[in-house]
Amino acid sequence: xxxxxxxxxxxxxxxxxxxxxxxxxxxxxxxxxxxxxxxxxxxxxxxxxxxxxxxxxxxxxxxxxxxxxxxxxxxxxxxxxxxxxxxxxxxxxxxxxxxxxxxxxxxxxxxxxxxxxxxxxxxxxxxxxxxxxxxxxxxxxxxxxxxxxxxxxxxxxxxxxxxxxxxxxxxxxxxxxxxxxxxxxxxxxxxxxxxxxxxxxxxxxxxxxxxxxxxxxxxxxxxxxxxxxxxxxxxxxxxxxxxxxxxxxxxxxxxxxxxxxxxxxxxxxxxxxxxxxxxxxxxxxxxxxxxxxxxxxxxxxxxxxxxxxxxxxxxxxxxxxxxxxxxxxxxxxxxxxxxxxxxxxxxxxxxxxxxxxxxxxxxx
Amino acid sequence: xxxxxxxxxxxxxxxxxxxxxxxxxxxxxxxxxxxxxxxxxxxxxxxxxxxxxxxxxxxxxxxxxxxxxxxxxxxxxxxxxxxxxxxxxxxxxxxxxxxxxxxxxxxxxxxxxxxxxxxxxxxxxxxxxxxxxxxxxxxxxxxxxxxxxxxxxxxxxxxxxxxxxxxxxxxxxxxxxxxxxxxxxxxxxxxxxxxx
Amino acid sequence: xxxxxxxxxxxxxxxxxxxxxxxxxxxxxxxxxxxxxxxxxxxxxxxxxxxxxxxxxxxxxxxxxxxxxxxxxxxxxxxxxxxxxxxxxxxxxxxxxxxxxxxxxxxxxxxxxxxxxxxxxxxxxxxxxxxxxxxxxxxxxxxxxxxxxxxxxxxxxxxxxxxxxxxxxxxxxxxxxxxxxxxxxxxxxxxxxxxxxxxxxxxxxxxxxxxxxxxxxxxxxxxxxxxxxxxxxxxxxxxxxxxxxxxxxxxxxxxxxxxxxxxxxxxxxxxxxxxxxxxxxxxxxxxxxxxxxxxxxxxxxxxxxxxxxxxxxxxxxxxxxxxxxxxxxxxxxxxxxx
Ligand SMILES: Cc1ncc(C[n+]2csc(CCOP(=O)(O)OP(=O)(O)O)c2C)c(N)n1
Ligand code: SF4
Ligand SMILES: [Mg+2]
Numbered sequence: 001x002x003x004x005x006x007x008x009x010x011x012x013x014x015x016x017x018x019x020x021x022x023x024x025x026x027x028x029x030x031x032x033x034x035x036x037x038x039x040x041x042x043x044x045x046x047x048x049x050x051x052x053x054x055x056x057x058x059x060x061x062x063x064x065x066x067x068x069x070x071x072x073x074x075x076x077x078x079x080x081x082x083x084x085x086x087x088x089x090x091x092x093x094x095x096x097x098x099x100x101x102x103x104x105x106x107x108x109x110x111x112x113x114x115x116x117x118x119x120x121x122x123x124x125x126x127x128x129x130x131x132x133x134x135x136x137x138x139x140x141x142x143x144x145x146x147x148x149x150x151x152x153x154x155x156x157x158x159x160x161x162x163x164x165x166x167x168x169x170x171x172x173x174x175x176x177x178x179x180x181x182x183x184x185x186x187x188x189x190x191x192x193x194x195x196x197x198x199x200x201x202x203x204x205x206x207x208x209x210x211x212x213x214x215x216x217x218x219x220x221x222x223x224x225x226x227x228x229x230x231x232x233x234x235x236x237x238x239x240x241x242x243x244x245x246x247x248x249x250x251x252x253x254x255x256x257x258x259x260x261x262x263x264x265x266x267x268x269x270x271x272x273x274x275x276x277x278x279x280x281x282x283x284x285x286x287x288x289x290x291x292x293x294x295x296x297x298x299x300x301x302x303x304x305x306x307x308x309x310x311x312x313x314x315x316x317x318x319x320x321x322x323x324x325x326x327x328x329x330x331x332x333x334x335x336x337x338x339x340x341x342x343x344x345x346x347x348x349x350x351x352x353x354x355x356x357x358x359x360x361x362x363x364x
Numbered sequence: 365x366x367x368x369x370x371x372x373x374x375x376x377x378x379x380x381x382x383x384x385x386x387x388x389x390x391x392x393x394x395x396x397x398x399x400x401x402x403x404x405x406x407x408x409x410x411x412x413x414x415x416x417x418x419x420x421x422x423x424x425x426x427x428x429x430x431x432x433x434x435x436x437x438x439x440x441x442x443x444x445x446x447x448x449x450x451x452x453x454x455x456x457x458x459x460x461x462x463x464x465x466x467x468x469x470x471x472x473x474x475x476x477x478x479x480x481x482x483x484x485x486x487x488x489x490x491x492x493x494x495x496x497x498x499x500x501x502x503x504x505x506x507x508x509x510x511x512x513x514x515x516x517x518x519x520x521x522x523x524x525x526x527x528x529x530x531x532x533x534x535x536x537x538x539x540x541x542x543x544x545x546x547x548x549x550x551x552x553x554x555x556x557x558x559x560x
Numbered sequence: 561x562x563x564x565x566x567x568x569x570x571x572x573x574x575x576x577x578x579x580x581x582x583x584x585x586x587x588x589x590x591x592x593x594x595x596x597x598x599x600x601x602x603x604x605x606x607x608x609x610x611x612x613x614x615x616x617x618x619x620x621x622x623x624x625x626x627x628x629x630x631x632x633x634x635x636x637x638x639x640x641x642x643x644x645x646x647x648x649x650x651x652x653x654x655x656x657x658x659x660x661x662x663x664x665x666x667x668x669x670x671x672x673x674x675x676x677x678x679x680x681x682x683x684x685x686x687x688x689x690x691x692x693x694x695x696x697x698x699x700x701x702x703x704x705x706x707x708x709x710x711x712x713x714x715x716x717x718x719x720x721x722x723x724x725x726x727x728x729x730x731x732x733x734x735x736x737x738x739x740x741x742x743x744x745x746x747x748x749x750x751x752x753x754x755x756x757x758x759x760x761x762x763x764x765x766x767x768x769x770x771x772x773x774x775x776x777x778x779x780x781x782x783x784x785x786x787x788x789x790x791x792x793x794x795x796x797x798x799x800x801x802x803x804x805x806x807x808x809x810x811x812x813x814x815x816x817x818x819x820x821x822x823x824x825x826x827x828x829x830x831x832x833x834x835x836x837x838x839x840x841x842x843x844x845x846x847x848x849x850x851x852x853x854x855x856x857x858x859x860x861x862x863x864x865x866x867x868x869x870x871x872x873x874x875x876x877x878x879x880x881x882x883x884x885x886x887x888x889x890x891x892x893x894x895x896x897x898x
Binding site for chain 1: 398399402404
């Protein structure tokens with residue numbers, strides 16, 4: 001709350017502004033998140049993606065990022081620490097070109113706490129790529145300006161439409177900037193989507209963030225075993241690059257959307273957006289889309305489990321909705337218990353009680 | 365790719381050890397990666413850290429499931445966690461203890477490893493001697509270098525200097541060297557004995 | 561005499577005895593007549609937090625919380641509900657899949673515990689339960705920073721809640737970041753001892769007991785884990801009031817302070833004896849009692865056993881030391897500690 005509000009003030013007064021947060025901290029600043037994009041402030045914020053409680057959980061998944069998917073920010077995802085370095089440079093350029101805040105999503109712990117080799121771009125080149133910030137509007141005594149005035153029914157629709165339009169403009173700019181970056185620094189980072197081994201692939205994973213690295217490693221193995229599997233890495237989630245996605249997926253028979261969060265009561269968020277894209281933007285028929293949800297609250301995503309998913313897909317046994325590595329016995333026990341009791345109570349606490357945990361009801 | 369898993373307890377420098385390993389490998393021009401098993405554990409709780417060393421870019425992000433090198437900083441963990449889970453028995457086993465495999469009750473497992481791939485050394489004692497603290501991590505890094513040849517002592521030294529101020533780095537480098545020498549001497553004696 | 565009156569009298573007798581319980585000043589519970597022994601010495605004592613929780617060795621907060629809540633249990637006949645902010649206490653008492661709590665306990669968020677507790681209290685009232693009492697508890701970060709607005713609201717509405725803040729001078733749960741209760745000069749991971757002004761800056765931060773007093777709530781007190789009888793007495797006193805009450809307990813943290821786990825009690829005492837941690841009570845905004853310093857010690861003695869202050873004792877930073885000395889003197893004047 002204070003954190004991003006501080007940034008709102010700083011950015012409105014004309015400074016290039018950056019911050020970082022995660023999980024509960026993001027939710028605590030939720031009002032300010034919407035506010036920053038509405039005010040058109042080019043703030044860059046790293047989100048070290050983590051789960052959201054209750055039950056409290058400090059580990060990695062994408063619940064925090066997904067909770068602000070409608071907040072009007074540009075949301076980029078990085079696969080590796082190198083991309084994190086590179087994409088942050090692009091994020092400022094993008095934010096300032098569009099007057100929009102940009103959120104760079106990097107997997108909490110998995111990337112934020114990893115030690116690994118990165119090439120740091122040279123300062124001179126960075127200065128060339130990203131010239132100093134000249135704000136489009138700022139609080140200035142020489143030309144006083146009011147920022148954040150009320151907009152009523154007579155113009156609110158137009159304001160919202162234009163925000164949507166701006167995000168669509170970003171689709172082009174993100175691609176241009178990634179290209180420019182590649183030319184200057186010789187590295188492929190950023191952009192809307194990135195495909196690995198997708199040409200001629202029968203099965204394609206769609207995923208965001210660091211799991212793409214593990215999938216790459218897996219697919220190296222699988223390719224040598226004769227599987228034809230590819231990955232479509234979504235590097236920009238907002239704006240949602242529907243056309244770029246459809247271009248890659250148009251001839252694929254089976255798509256596995258792997259995501260680290262979901263909308264409770266609905267299912268995979270990314271999966272349904274991919275579904276929407278393939279229908280609305282390209283009218284792709286006979287494509288099977290399976291939604292795989294995994295890595296929730298930091299559950300380890302192993303190559304072994306991902307391989308099983310691929311094997312199931314190959315044999316045509318992959319359901320349309322799969323929770324990877326779900327501990328069946330815990331779930332069955334709890335469901336049974338719920339059948340017997342009229343009011344079911346909080347699930348997390350019930351599971352604890354089932355595990356024989358001493359609860360508050362014990363006597364002493 | 366060479367994969368390392370370190371088991372220890374919070375406060376023993378497990379995470380620093382994995383970090384130093386990956387930095388040392390990087391110093392030698394290799395690709396490397398390290399990360400801890402994340403948690404909200406306090407001092408004394410079981411913790412793990414992982415490292416990978418490779419000639420190629422490392423993209424995989426899963427924890428090390430099948431370590432080529434298993435480092436046990438605290439043998440009291442044998443009772444608490446299945447430290448051997450998934451360990452490759454053609455790999456290496458490095459344990460901090462002044463006991464023997466029989467006394468530790470791990471003779472069965474250790475006999476599955478190739479000759480000279482299992483090393484037990486009193487790293488805590490050496491640490492107390494050199495750094496005046498019961499932190500066995502840097503001693504074990506030296507032992508790691510001697511046992512696996514995956515990194516060399518100068519690279520470890522640079523990594524330690526990069527992380528700590530001189531006052532802390534110097535004794536830790538001495539500890540690393542002591543760990544290295546301990547293993548080298550042991551291996552030499554063993555080959556001599558076998559030769560005789 | 562009712563039972564409560566009797567125990568009140570007993571407690572006040574205990575106060576006149578004023579033995580230290582542990583450390584070099586130990587007289588030892590076993591040497592006292594039975595009725596003067598601490599409640600913790602009996603097997604029938606309350607037990608709010610079970611052993612086996614996951615606090616670090618020598619954690620002052622674990623000790624403070626158990627004594628505070630055990631006392632609250634005793635004086636209410638086990639009729640307490642606790643709400644807990646996110647922080648060390650919450651994490652180390654509920655490691656999945658276990659809990660150390662034997663009282664009804666709720667953890668919601670980092671910054672909302674005062675409001676959650678006020679809600680519990682309102683619910684009890686609505687259901688006609690006048691017996692069960694509510695305790696809100698959290699760390700100094702949860703109290704002085706993120707939970708400040710909720711807490712001020714609780715004071716303002718005078719909701720029937722005892723708020724206990726375990727002050728270890730930093731965000732320990734997340735790796736020792738500075739809070740607005742971090743003492744000036746102290747090293748934290750966000751106030752490193754580098755540059756011209758090493759450690760946490762002076763003239764920043766806030767003193768919540770003073771702010772609580774300014775709200776003129778029924779009862780405000782500070783306590784320390786080296787004097788557990790005093791702590792118990794203050795909790796008991798707090799429970800004798802209705803409305804908003806605030807208790808701040810100074811709890812050494814070996815991890816964050818860089819101190820030896822075995823020195824926790826001694827360190828807590830030295831904080832008080834140096835004048836840096838004033839112990840007092842206030843009712844409706846007015847100071848009613850302060851604990852006199854028994855053997856005044858120089859602040860250096862307190863600082864030197866904590867690595868977070870190591871730089872302060874270097875000759876180059878003598879100005880910082882002087883500032884800390886001035887703070888102790890100010891406390892001594894303001895709270896009449898001598
Ligand atoms: C909104 C929000 N921001 C940050 C956090 C992370 N967090 C959890 S506990 C904590 C620090 C706790 O410090 P304090 O209240 O002083 O308690 P201590 O651990 O020191 O006892 C932080 C920053 C959170 N849980 N929620
Ligand atoms: S970090 Fe400090 S407050 Fe937290 S459990 Fe350890 S000693 Fe206690
Ligand atoms: Mg604290």
